[in-house]
Amino acid sequence: MPRSRKVASTKTEIRFEASSGNIFKDLGFSDEEAVNLQLRGLLAIEISNIIEERGWSQRQAAQELGVSQPRIAEIMKSKIDHYSIDLLVRYLDKLGQRVSIVIEPKNEVA
Numbered sequence: 665m666p667r668s669r670k671v672a673s674t675k676t677e678i679r680f681e682a683s684s685g686n687i688f689k690d691l692g693f694s695d696e697e698a699v700n701l702q703l704r705g706l707l708a709i710e711i712s713n714i715i716e717e718r719g720w721s722q723r724q725a726a727q728e729l730g731v732s733q734p735r736i737a738e739i740m741k742s743k744i745d746h747y748s749i750d751l752l753v754r755y756l757d758k759l760g761q762r763v764s765i766v767i768e769p770k771n772e773v774a
Contacts (some may be wrong), residue, residue: 704744707752712740714759
């Protein structure tokens with residue numbers, strides 16, 4: 665006769681919260697800081713993507729941008745604490761990119 669085993673079951677309630685569309689705001693940053701962090705993050709991702717698409721090493725990218733290799737490593741790892749929007753836009757310009765800014769009304773989430 666086969667033995668039966670009791671398996672303890674635990675029910676965990678999973679709660680979901682609607683996103684504001686900005687992960688930094690969702691994490692509790694002020695509105696102003698969240699917008700700045702999101703924009704800097706997007707610019708850094710674009711720089712990383714361009715470097716990868718061109719098949720450059722971090723050293724080669726650093727030479728192209730006129731910075732040290734550790735600076736490129738930071739950008740590639742999205743460590744953007746020391747990078748202003750202005751500086752990231754200048755890097756994109758050096759990479760032959762045009763950055764456009766779109767200004768439109770916010771869609772506030774109630």
